[in-house]
Amino acid sequence: MNRMQKLFxxxxxxxxxxxxxxxxxxxxxxxxMWNKAIEDIEVIQSQKFNTIVVIHELFTDYTKVTDGWEFISDVKYFLKEYASNSQEDLNYMLEFWEEKIKRYE
Known part of the structure; x- marks a missing residue:
C-alpha cells in the first residue's frame, strides 16, 4: 500500500x-487557501432530517448538496487530481493531510 492509499x-x-x-x-x-484558492463550503446539521448536509462549489460549474460521506469522496477526488500533477505536489499534499489526520489517531 502506497503512502496516498494509507492516508486515504x-x-x-x-x-x-x-x-x-x-x-x-x-x-x-x-x-x-494554501494553494491560492477559496472554496465555499457550508456544513449544516439538520435537526428536521437528522442528517448532515454539506453544500459546496468544489466543481466550479455548479453548487452541490451532499452528505458527509459524499463530501469526503469529493475531497479525495480533488486530492488525487492535485497529487497526480507531480511528485512534488504529491509530497506536499501528503505532508499537509497526514498532519491533519493525526488528530484522529
Whole structure:
C-alpha cells in the first residue's frame, strides 16, 4: 500500500459525525487557501432530517448538496487530481493531510 492509499484509509472516519465533517471542511478550506484558492463550503446539521448536509462549489460549474460521506469522496477526488500533477505536489499534499489526520489517531 502506497503512502496516498494509507492516508486515504486513515481518512475513513465517521462522516455521520457533525464535528468530523465540520473539521474536514475547515481543513479543506485551509488546504485551498494554501494553494491560492477559496472554496465555499457550508456544513449544516439538520435537526428536521437528522442528517448532515454539506453544500459546496468544489466543481466550479455548479453548487452541490451532499452528505458527509459524499463530501469526503469529493475531497479525495480533488486530492488525487492535485497529487497526480507531480511528485512534488504529491509530497506536499501528503505532508499537509497526514498532519491533519493525526488528530484522529
Amino acid at each position: 484509509k486513515k481518512m475513513n472516519l465517521d462522516y455521520d459525525d457533525y464535528e468530523i465533517v465540520k473539521q474536514l471542511a475547515e481543513d479543506f478550506r485551509e488546504w485551498c
